[in-house]
Amino acid sequence: MNGRLRATLIGGTAVLLWGSLALLTTWTGRVPPFQLVAMSFAIAALLGAAKWMARGEDPRAYLRYPPAVWALGIGGLFGYHFFYFMALRNAPAVDASLIAYLWPLLIVVFSALLPGGRLRWWHVAGATLGLAGCVLLVTGGGAVVFRAEFALGYAAALACAFTWSGYSVLSRRFKAVPTDTVAWFCAATALLGLVAHLAFEATAWPENGGEWLAVAALGLGPVGAAFFAWDHGVKHGDIRALGGFSYAAPLISTLLLIAFGRAEAGWTVAVACAAIMGGALLAARDVMAASRERQEP
Secondary structure (H helix, E strand, O other), rough: OOHHHHHHHHHHHHHHHHHHHHHHHHHHHHHHHHHHHHHHHHHHHHHHHHHHHHHHOOHHOOOOOHHHHHHHHHHHHHHHHHHHHHHHHHOHHHHHHHHHHHHHHHHHHHHHHOEEEEHHHHHHHHHHHHHHHHHHHHOOOOOOOOOOOHHHHHHHHHOOOOOOOHHHHHHHHOOOHHHHHHHHHHHHHHHHHHHHHHHHHHOOOOOOOOHHHHHHHHHHHHHHHHHHHHHHHHOOOOOHHHHHOOOHHHHHHHHHHHHOOOOOOOHHHHHHHHHHHHHHHHHOOHHHHHHHHHOOO
16 A cells, blocks of 8 residues: 555544544533533543653654644644634534535645645545535535624634635645644643633533543544544645545534434435545545556556
8 A cells, every 4th residue: 555545544534533523522411612622632632642651752852843833733723623613603503514514625625736736627526526415414405594694603614614624735734744743732722722611611511421431532533533643644645535535524423423313314314425425436536546556467
């Protein structure tokens, strides 16, 4: 397996982990969003610290990078969550989610701005098909009407989409920065999450062992390992393929919610599944073709 394909697959595991985010969040009880950000990202930071301790590494070695690296890393991780939760506070969840989920399509489009970047029709078509599937999942096939009174929430959701797509694409310019640095980004995000929690929310702790386990699972999986995997994928893999595949996250999320009785199946899920997976395969056409060529004698 070539390095580019391997990195793309590693980045793809982040999408799989993000698919469990909604279900795990429903299991955390009444813990408010920014408090959950602070708790889960603190666990993610400890995950990185445990790796440093196991390898006998000095954590300070991952602090010696230019301010631009820190601005991008912290701005991407905390900025995405800040704008997303602000969008949910100021606009209907369906509307905000639809706008926020423009980020995979934006990743594909922005990838053309990278050195050597070349955008082909199948990249845009694949990401657009995935977006269509996402729209079906979020709306359930119903109509969405955007209203002027929710303009602030819509703006926050759009900022959310641009923040994460910008972070993902610009990370490519910092290939030399090791993925372990993400642990420090997580620590800073946890601290900023705590500040936002104290400013906007009332504290509510998990009420039982199951809710604490859900918080721990968030910190280890969709908030922990996922961001390390994504960092490696966008820096060294096929970022256009990752953008197209990212629409699998809401699909996996919906399927898990259905499996655990927290959502209902319907025709929209089946059609969305076909659209998202078809779009992912189309967007990943380059990387799959390259893999086949290397396997041929």
